[in-house]
Amino acid sequence: MTTVDEHETLSLPESGSRTIDDRLRGLVRWESGLVVLFVISLFYGASTSQYFMSLQTFFFAGLNFGEIAIMALPMTLIIITGEIDLSVASMLGLSASVLGYLFMHGWNLWLAMLICLIVGIVGGALNGVLITRLGLPSIAVTIGTLTLYRGIALIVLGSNTPTGFPEWATKISLPIGGSHIAYDFAIFVVMAIVFGVVLHMTPFGRSLFAIGLQQETAFFSGIRVKRIKFLLYVLSGLICSFAGILYTFQQASSASNTGLGLELNVVAIALFGGVSIFGGRGTIFGVFLAVCILASLQASLTDANVSAQAQNIVTGCLLLISVLVPNARDGFSRARAQLRRRKVRGAT
Amino acid sequence: MSITDEQLAVSSNARPTSSSFVTRLLGFRELAIVVAIGLVFGATFLKNSSFASAASVQQLLSGPSIIILLAVGETLVIITRNVDLSIGSVLGLSAYIVGIFFEHNPHFPVALALLVGLGVGLACGVVNGVIVAYARVPSLVVTLGMLYIIRGIDAIIVNGHQIDPSSIPQSFVNFGSNNVIGIPILFIVSVVAVAIVGYAMRTFRSARDLYAIGSNPDAAVLAGIPVQRRIFSAFAFSGALAGLGGALWLAEFATVASTAGTGYELDVVAAVVVGGVAIFGGSGTVLGAALGALLLNTIDQALVAARVSSFWNQAIAGAMLLVAIAFDRYVALRTERVLRVEGARRDNG
Numbered sequence: 001m002t003t004v005d006e007h008e009t010l011s012l013p014e015s016g017s018r019t020i021d022d023r024l025r026g027l028v029r030w031e032s033g034l035v036v037l038f039v040i041s042l043f044y045g046a047s048t049s050q051y052f053m054s055l056q057t058f059f060f061a062g063l064n065f066g067e068i069a070i071m072a073l074p075m076t077l078i079i080i081t082g083e084i085d086l087s088v089a090s091m092l093g094l095s096a097s098v099l100g101y102l103f104m105h106g107w108n109l110w111l112a113m114l115i116c117l118i119v120g121i122v123g124g125a126l127n128g129v130l131i132t133r134l135g136l137p138s139i140a141v142t143i144g145t146l147t148l149y150r151g152i153a154l155i156v157l158g159s160n161t162p163t164g165f166p167e168w169a170t171k172i173s174l175p176i177g178g179s180h181i182a183y184d185f186a187i188f189v190v191m192a193i194v195f196g197v198v199l200h201m202t203p204f205g206r207s208l209f210a211i212g213l214q215q216e217t218a219f220f221s222g223i224r225v226k227r228i229k230f231l232l233y234v235l236s237g238l239i240c241s242f243a244g245i246l247y248t249f250q251q252a253s254s255a256s257n258t259g260l261g262l263e264l265n266v267v268a269i270a271l272f273g274g275v276s277i278f279g280g281r282g283t284i285f286g287v288f289l290a291v292c293i294l295a296s297l298q299a300s301l302t303d304a305n306v307s308a309q310a311q312n313i314v315t316g317c318l319l320l321i322s323v324l325v326p327n328a329r330d331g332f333s334r335a336r337a338q339l340r341r342r343k344v345r346g347a348t
Numbered sequence: 349m350s351i352t353d354e355q356l357a358v359s360s361n362a363r364p365t366s367s368s369f370v371t372r373l374l375g376f377r378e379l380a381i382v383v384a385i386g387l388v389f390g391a392t393f394l395k396n397s398s399f400a401s402a403a404s405v406q407q408l409l410s411g412p413s414i415i416i417l418l419a420v421g422e423t424l425v426i427i428t429r430n431v432d433l434s435i436g437s438v439l440g441l442s443a444y445i446v447g448i449f450f451e452h453n454p455h456f457p458v459a460l461a462l463l464v465g466l467g468v469g470l471a472c473g474v475v476n477g478v479i480v481a482y483a484r485v486p487s488l489v490v491t492l493g494m495l496y497i498i499r500g501i502d503a504i505i506v507n508g509h510q511i512d513p514s515s516i517p518q519s520f521v522n523f524g525s526n527n528v529i530g531i532p533i534l535f536i537v538s539v540v541a542v543a544i545v546g547y548a549m550r551t552f553r554s555a556r557d558l559y560a561i562g563s564n565p566d567a568a569v570l571a572g573i574p575v576q577r578r579i580f581s582a583f584a585f586s587g588a589l590a591g592l593g594g595a596l597w598l599a600e601f602a603t604v605a606s607t608a609g610t611g612y613e614l615d616v617v618a619a620v621v622v623g624g625v626a627i628f629g630g631s632g633t634v635l636g637a638a639l640g641a642l643l644l645n646t647i648d649q650a651l652v653a654a655r656v657s658s659f660w661n662q663a664i665a666g667a668m669l670l671v672a673i674a675f676d677r678y679v680a681l682r683t684e685r686v687l688r689v690e691g692a693r694r695d696n697g
Contacts, residue, residue: 086614136673139431139488140627143618144669151663158659256659261611264433264492277486309503309606316496323485323493 030274034289045300055180066184074236082279089262090149095244097153100254124237128230196284212279392650410532412645421586429629430487436612437498442594447511469591477583506606524599562629
């Protein structure tokens with residue numbers, strides 16, 4: 001824990017008294033930028049289409065982004081510890097395939113769902129063991145399991161696309177009774193709150209930042225680095241398999257290519273939400289805002305007849321901005337510090 | 349880890365005589381892939397003798413050619429402890445732009461078409477390089493962003509259109525499908541690229557700098573290596589090869605839609621890693637990466653020839669990748685131990 005405290009004292013102003021300048025700097029957080037961007041994206045949406053500011057838009061945006069958003073939560077925790085998990089979308093596909101396969105063979109749906117979650121835990125544990133016990137780089141391992149899990153999904157389900165899931169399950173593609181809230185979105189919000197509380201208000205959550213900032217220091221401060229990372233990968237596997245179940249019910253069918261290629265979208269959301277790729281920095285609130293911005297932009301661009309592929313440009317630019325802007329700010333403050341030093345040197 | 353990497357770099361650069369063990373291990377790494385390719389080939393041949401027919405072998409060579417080309421560029425980038433995820437999109441964009449040139453002018457010369465592809469890729473690579481090297485932002489994020497941006501630009505240019513195979517001149521299609529003395533031209537192109545870059549990576553100082561940067565970026569700066577310029581060049585080079593790969597893609601398939609090359613980036617990274625290039629930079633060879641691509645492709649086609657359901661391809665490729673990473677880790681740990689013992693002996697003696 002000392003690392004975290006150290007980090008915080010380091011970021012406090014040296015004099016102790018907060019000047020206007022410091023207070024301004026507190027406001028210039030990445031999250032404030034995201035709030036502004038979100039408002040802009042809402043105005044943009046409202047200006048492109050009169051139908052944008054409707055509850056329907058809200059519902060469909062929640063429906064489209066639900067799974068990606070849910071998978072972005074464990075991804076956030078993993079990236080904060082300085083690792084990455086690229087196997088998330090394959091895990092979603094594997095879970096969807098297992099669910100479809102078991103349902104096709106007449107299993108009880110609840111039991112099938114339980115098996116899916118267990119598959120998710122096992123898959124996450126495999127990632128975790130390879131990364132923490134064998135000490136292999138997470139980016140390479142999870143590219144491997146990305147291929148492996150998708151491959152197993154193909155073996156399990158082949159080219160079958162089972163349908164005919166019971167109505168009580170597929171009704172999650174409809175709004176929650178009487179409202180315009182998508183089930184996916186509601187689940188995401190609840191989970192985001194839980195993740196936010198755990199990450200920002202518990203010793204466990206704080207220890208993730210410590211690991212991301214200085215792994216060795218965290219270890220010598222008594223944080224069980226390997227165990228925590230292992231648990232995060234298991235959690236990621238579990239949640240991605242859960243997202244796979246949701247996705248299957250929402251589509252009312254299952255296929256082995258479910259969620260193909262979504263891993264990079266999930267990473268993009270976490271990074272755009274202000275999570276540092278080097279670990280040690282990031283908030284759930286930022287990721288939540290990133291989801292809102294991308295969902296709202298997607299809705300308005302679709303209203304404006306921009307093709308889904310062309311919308312990629314927006315995602316890409318936002319990603320670049322998310323690394324370039326904080327960097328420019330750092331460069332600016334570095335330059336200013338240098339200037340100040342030079343001035344002091346000139347005075348003496 | 350960084351200390352040992354540094355030791356590795358120092359021992360292999362400064363004392364060529366006593367680094368025989370390290371060189372032997374590196375040679376061993378590539379030999380292991382060759383043996384694996386031989387085993388897969390032999391086992392499949394026993395099951396289905398037509399696997400060794402000329403047509404099948406030609407397919408084995410031409411299939412992975414474009415991936416090999418991309419892997420060469422990716423290797424350079426990964427050796428500097430960076431990654432280029434934009435290559436799949438670059439390939440798609442370049443393939444389509446070359447296609448447009450042919451649609452407007454059916455007599456467009458083949459060599460010039462390859463140059464156009466190379467140029468498009470180079471332009472994308474330069475953008476990557478400038479942002480990563482000079483704005484000092486993590487390459488994973490930048491190239492992920494560029495992956496989306498270039499694919500989006502591609503989609504806008506393509507706009508639902510598809511290059512018509514009939515508008516591609518026969519000479520260019522021949523380039524993608526013909527053989528010279530029984531060897532596919534595509535494969536020859538990629539072998540030439542591997543040979544040239546492989547030679548450069550062993551010989552030229554500027555190329556050796558890439559290893560130094562990947563082993564220890566801070567030490568590389570202190571050693572006076574122009575780190576930013578080298579990283580910039582690695583990205584520009586990777587982009588250019590991906591662009592050339594796009595032109596070859598058009599030659600091979602004669603048609604391009606806006607999805608060409610989607611997902612290639614992870615295939616290429618997988619091939620490079622299977623080929624023994626450390627994902628955190630500082631070690632690995634271009635030859636290894638090319639062999640890695642060849643191995644993954646051979647397995648793919650062996651499964652088809654052995655009449656194993658093609659559904660198994662991906663799972664086996666994934667398992668292979670994990671084995672390769674674990675194997676490299678094992679070798680690295682052993683090397684580290686041996687170097688430590690050697691170092692202790694030297695200090696005492």
